[in-house]
Amino acid sequence: MQLTEQKCTACHKDAPRVTKEDIAELHPQVPDWQIIDVDGQSRLERIYKFPDFVSAIAFTNKVGEAAEAEGHHPALLTEWGKVTVTWWTHAISGLHRNDFIMAAKTDQIAAT
Ligand SMILES: C[C@H](O)[C@H](O)[C@H]1CNC2=NC(N)=NC(=O)C2=N1
Numbered sequence: 001m002q003l004t005e006q007k008c009t010a011c012h013k014d015a016p017r018v019t020k021e022d023i024a025e026l027h028p029q030v031p032d033w034q035i036i037d038v039d040g041q042s043r044l045e046r047i048y049k050f051p052d053f054v055s056a057i058a059f060t061n062k063v064g065e066a067a068e069a070e071g072h073h074p075a076l077l078t079e080w081g082k083v084t085v086t087w088w089t090h091a092i093s094g095l096h097r098n099d100f101i102m103a104a105k106t107d108q109i110a111a112t
Pocket residue numbers: 011071072073074087088089090091092
């Protein structure tokens with residue numbers, strides 16, 4: 001099943017982080033996302049470009065709606081002409097399958 005069709009599962013502190021094997025399966029499905037390291041924690045990040053501020057903030061709000069619908073929330077930095085979206089799972093201080101699902105949904109929002 002496509003990541004975009006999947007739902008986030010409830011996150012708790014004992015939820016599993018993605019393994020190397022999981023990442024090998026999941027990252028190719030969201031190839032435009034970088035796995036970054038912030039203070040030793042992995043996060044998924046992508047910068048989307050826009051022609052102006054209004055379209056950047058409209059996209060930001062759509063990602064916010066998707067986050068509320070799934071109960072999983074990103075860091076969003078809206079600037080003139082670009083939005084930086086970062087997904088990770090606070091409860092486990094790292095990457096969960098949910099983050100890859102939300103990265104795929106974010107790409108889908110950007111494509112519409
Ligand atoms: C109770 C509530 O569902 C949790 O606090 C959720 C909210 N959104 C969340 N978002 C993210 N990215 N990570 C979390 O651990 C998280 N926890």
